[in-house]
Amino acid sequence: MEIKYIENGSVTSAKGFTANGICAGVKASNTTKKDLALIYCDKVCNSAAIFTKNLVKSDTIYVTKKHLENGTAQAVVVNSGNANACNPDGYEKAEKMCSLAADALGVDENDVIVASTGVIGQPLPIEPIASGIEKLKGTLSKDGGTSAAEAIMTTDTMKKQWAVETVLDGKKVTIGGIAKGSGMIHINMGTTLSFVTTDAAISSEMLKSALIEAADVSYNMVSVDGDTSTNDTLAIMASGYAGNKEITEKNDDYKTFTAVLTDAFKKVAKKLAKDGEGATKxxxxxxxxxxxxxxxxxxxxxxxxxxxxxxxxxxxxxxxxxxxxxxxxxxxxxxxxxxxxxxxxxxxxxxxxxxxxxxxxxxxxxxxxxxxxxxxxxxxxxxxxxxxxxxxxxxxxxxxxxxxxxxx
CATH class of the missing domain: 3.10.20.340 (ArgJ beta chain, C-terminal domain)
Known part of the structure; x- marks a missing residue:
């Protein structure tokens, strides 16, 4: 198995993906911390996700599950500072975030993944998100992965981003991602917020299977405080631009893809644990x-x-x-x-x-x-x-x- 980590790699390292993150004012009007991110691919991608097992879930999860029923997505919109959980209008606002992102990017709103993180039980202000998406739509770039990683942080003290290269079917394939997590981490078949992109050609069914296998021995083995979040989401999009023969079964290429994903996820898992709230070790x-x-x-x-x-x-x-x-x-x-x-x-x-x-x-x-x-x-x-x-x-x-x- 060939595996090479890319220096300063991120969620935009794979072919077809751009991103950015800005301070939209979701967290507070008097802060300069980034709190809104967009990730975009220039084509519809095979996609999959796994989520928290907490019975109390953010409405962003229900919306994302609905949008991924057909196994495709083209963009991710995510805010920090507010979890959009336990709110009477949470579903409506999660859908609104998707429609705002879709209009700005010119994509189908059903192909938008949405996520939120932050305080539970407080109404999500949609106005700063709406104006923030307007600002973001013209600023997406291959260099924007780091800003996106910063925009999903809450009590994190460090951004978590990575990218790795491997070979499938004789073609160079890139997988990259960003993650957040510091507290309320006790993962069970989901994760903190984590968004992964790849230019591998792989079916949505195989993406889902690879996510479950890789997360089971990495993200799911992390605990900071014993609390399973209401918002845990691990999503992946595959553009197929690498040009390898599409992986549609659990063959050798699938095993390589999953092994590389697992290796990367274990490194992220250690970063999540090390950055636990107040942690020194x-x-x-x-x-x-x-x-x-x-x-x-x-x-x-x-x-x-x-x-x-x-x-x-x-x-x-x-x-x-x-x-x-x-x-x-x-x-x-x-x-x-x-x-x-x-x-x-x-x-x-x-x-x-x-x-x-x-x-x-x-x-x-x-x-x-x-x-x-x-x-x-x-x-x-x-x-x-x-x-x-x-x-x-x-x-x-x-x-x-x-x-x-x-x-x-």
Whole structure:
């Protein structure tokens, strides 16, 4: 499999796509932060998306699902600063965003994907979006991917964008994307807001299948705070400009496309976890020796979700009891007498638990390892050959500060 990451790549790296993001005033009239983005392809694309499993959903999701029933899209319009969720006129305003974007771009409004992110339960102001789309329509460019990435940020401290090249059917294929996410992240067959583009020729059915496969071992293994968002949307559009034979079945080209997508999504997943609200450390939990993939995923996610584990990592406390506890209540079957636990970082690795029992270890060395900003929690089980990894962050005082006055 050939894979090459493009320096400064983004959602506009694939052939046919342009984008931009501006400050429209959705967040507040006194801010200069970007809050409205458009992504556009010069042709109708095969498209697919997956969404949050939260029963409470933004109306943007219902509109986007409806528009993707035929498996095509040509544009994305997305705002930050307001989630357009739990509003009596939410559906109407989501449709209005699509019609405004469609009129500006000269496309069918049913080929527009819409998304929102921000505060839940507050009416979405449509006026700044309407005027913002008017400003955006003449400014879309191949260089606008970075501005689009910035426009979908809420409490994020860094933009998330990427692009990668591979080869399918002898043709160079590009896949790129942008994502946002910092808090309210506990993903379940969806994601934060993430928009992906590709110039590969691939059917909408295969796009949907590839999204599910790739997200299941990447985005879906991320947890910042245990809260699944009302707005999670992961969408992809394929222009087909690469010229490869269209992928319509799960052949070798499909497997390559999915593997490349998975590799990119895992990198994004780590960025989402590392940028968790108030976080100072990226936590990667690797579980080996599970009896099956499901058990490995459940155990790794249980550990990464534990508030006690997250707090211990913030304090650089090598408390293996919290790891064992999280394994025990995860619901997965495992032989608790065959569990080994180690901590690893750039400063080295230390074994703290053997065969389900805590060890006497060098506390100073352990603290040195856990003071780093990227920590691996390594769990070895004795049940089989399955493995999985999950991504999270430490739990800090700043998480409470950020969310204690989120609206004000």
């Amino acid at each position: 990226l936590l990667i939990c690797k579980v080996d020796g599970a009896k099956d993939d499901k058990s490995a995923k459940i155990i790794s996610k249980s550990i990464i979700c534990s508030s006690l584990v997250k707090a211990a990592m913030f304090g650089a406390d090598a408390n293996c009891g919290r790891i064992l506890c999280a394994i025990g209540y995860s619901g997965a079957e495992t032989d608790v007498k065959k569990i080994d636990v180690s901590y690893k970082s750039a400063k080295g690795e230390i074994l703290v638990c053997k065969d389900g029992n805590g060890l006497v270890f060098d506390e100073d060395k352990a603290k040195e390892i856990l003071l780093e900003d990227e920590i691996e929690i390594l769990v070895k089980l004795g049940d089989g050959n399955a493995s999985a990894e999950a991504y999270g962050c430490d739990l800090t005082y700043d998480y409470v500060k950020i969310n204690g006055d989120y609206r004000t």
